Amino acid sequence: MTTALALTNLEASAGGRQILNGINLEIPFGEVHAVMGPNGSGKSTLCHVLSGKTGYEITGSARLDGDELLALAVHDRARLGLIQCFQYPTEIPGLRLREFMLEAASELGIENGAARIVEAAEQFDMTRFLDRSVNDDLSGGEKKRSEIFQMAVLSPKVALLDEVDSGLDIDAVREVAAAVDEMRSPEVGVLMITHYSRILRFVIPDRVHVLIEGKIVASGGPELADTLEAGGYERLRAELGLQAAEEQKAPAPDPFSELPFEG
Ligand SMILES: Nc1ncnc2c1ncn2[C@@H]1O[C@H](COP(=O)(O)OP(=O)(O)OP(=O)(O)O)[C@@H](O)[C@H]1O
Ligand SMILES: [Mg+2]
Numbered sequence: 001m002t003t004a005l006a007l008t009n010l011e012a013s014a015g016g017r018q019i020l021n022g023i024n025l026e027i028p029f030g031e032v033h034a035v036m037g038p039n040g041s042g043k044s045t046l047c048h049v050l051s052g053k054t055g056y057e058i059t060g061s062a063r064l065d066g067d068e069l070l071a072l073a074v075h076d077r078a079r080l081g082l083i084q085c086f087q088y089p090t091e092i093p094g095l096r097l098r099e100f101m102l103e104a105a106s107e108l109g110i111e112n113g114a115a116r117i118v119e120a121a122e123q124f125d126m127t128r129f130l131d132r133s134v135n136d137d138l139s140g141g142e143k144k145r146s147e148i149f150q151m152a153v154l155s156p157k158v159a160l161l162d163e164v165d166s167g168l169d170i171d172a173v174r175e176v177a178a179a180v181d182e183m184r185s186p187e188v189g190v191l192m193i194t195h196y197s198r199i200l201r202f203v204i205p206d207r208v209h210v211l212i213e214g215k216i217v218a219s220g221g222p223e224l225a226d227t228l229e230a231g232g233y234e235r236l237r238a239e240l241g242l243q244a245a246e247e248q249k250a251p252a253p254d255p256f257s258e259l260p261f262e263g
Contacts, residue, residue, distance in 0.1 A: 002065055004029045004189025005050075005158045010060035012042075012049045012214075019045045021214035022060070027158070027189040029065075032180070034200055035193045036225065037211035038233045043193045044087055046211070047160045051084045052077050064158050079108065081157030085147035085164050087193075092134040097126070097146070100134050101153055108154060116153050124149040124179065140167035148179045159183065161192045165199040177202030197225040210236060217242065 005027040012020040019042045027033045037043050049056055052074035062069045069077050092100070098117060105113030121127045126149045135143050144164055151159055161180065165173050180190065181203045192205065200208070200222060208224040209216045212233065217240055218224065228236060236242075 002029065003027065003063070004031075004065060005191065006061075006063045007050075008061040008063075010046075010049070010058070010062055012045060012056045012058045014045075014056045019056075019214050020049065023211075023214070023216055025209065025216060027191060029157075029189050030184070030186045031206040032184060032190040032192060032203055034205040034208045034225065035191060035211055036195065036208060036228060041211045042214040043211055044162055045214075047084050047162045047191075047193070050077075050160060051082065075107075078104075082160070083151050083154055083156035083158070084160040085144075085151060085162060087162040087166065089135050089143040089147055091136045091138075093136050095134050096131055097134050098130040101150065104150075104154060110154065113153075120149050120152040124152065124175075141169060141172050144168055144176060145172065148176055152179065152183070155188070157188055159188060159190045161190065163193055163195065165194055165196060173199055174202055197229045200225045212237065212242065 003026050005025070007023050007025040010020055010023040011018070021042075023046065025033070035043055035046070045056070049058055050062055050069060052069070052072065058070055060070075064077070064080050064082055067080055069080070069082065072080070101117045102113055105116065110116065117130070118127075121130055124145050126146060129138065129142070129146065135146060138146060144167060147161075147164060164176055164180070168176060177199050180192065183190065192199075192203065194200065204222050205225075206221075208220055208222060210218040210224070210228065210233075218236060220227075
């Protein structure tokens with residue numbers, strides 16, 4: 001079986017700042033991989049770089065079902081079967097959700113687009129939003145549900161879910177998780193970014209990866225999410241010796257031998 005998404009030594013910088021520091025990751029078709037990491041560790045940047053957002057200097061390789069993504073334009077990556085559910089979905093006043101989805105489905109050569117849209121809208125309680133502008137004046141939770149609805153219609157090969165559970169109420173987390181779980185199939189690989197192990201109780205990931213400072217520092221089974229929940233990133237950093245490395249870079253002054261006003 002081929003790999004849905006294969007990242008090799010993926011590095012990215014923006015504004016003179018190195019954000020991704022050599023990411024290696026393989027998501028086989030049929031698997032859901034969770035990526036967790038502290039704020040600012042590069043999770044959204046990873047999604048943006050894979051989707052084709054401009055403004056980054058990028059090296060390395062990212063293959064979707066064997067095809068190199070990094071040299072392609074955003075729409076060509078989407079045509080290959082990549083979809084990103086955004087952490088902060090954009091409002092597009094003037095563009096109705098139904099038209100947007102019809103256009104996208106037709107571009108991707110999806111048969112029975114109109115019927116699929118109606119069916120998925122019913123499933124995700126999106127029917128009343130179909131003839132409103134995309135995301136315009138939707139609540140945070142409704143926007144996230146809309147992202148999942150769009151993904152269900154477009155049946156991607158690789159889905160990048162950036163905090164699809166943030167801002168959702170307890171029932172909505174369960175619903176969104178059920179939708180992601182339903183998507184599981186031998187035809188799709190899912191990269192699911194989350195801060196909370198809550199959603200991972202409903203969508204059991206095949207692997208959990210921890211991203212710190214733009215690098216995957218630990219990978220494991222679903223139990224890794226529970227370990228993180230219990231001890232936080234600080235304990236993991238300490239266990240991996242990451243703190244020691246930082247301390248070496250900038251040794252703390254010894255308060256007993258270095259007097260601040262001397263010399
Ligand atoms: N265009 C840019 N120019 C400079 N710095 C950037 C740029 N884009 C992102 N960054 C920085 O890169 C770091 C990683 O950002 P990113 O949004 O990927 O983090 P994240 O892991 O998704 O965090 P969160 O959990 O808060 O969503 C942050 O410190 C951010 O400020
Ligand atoms: Mg983010």
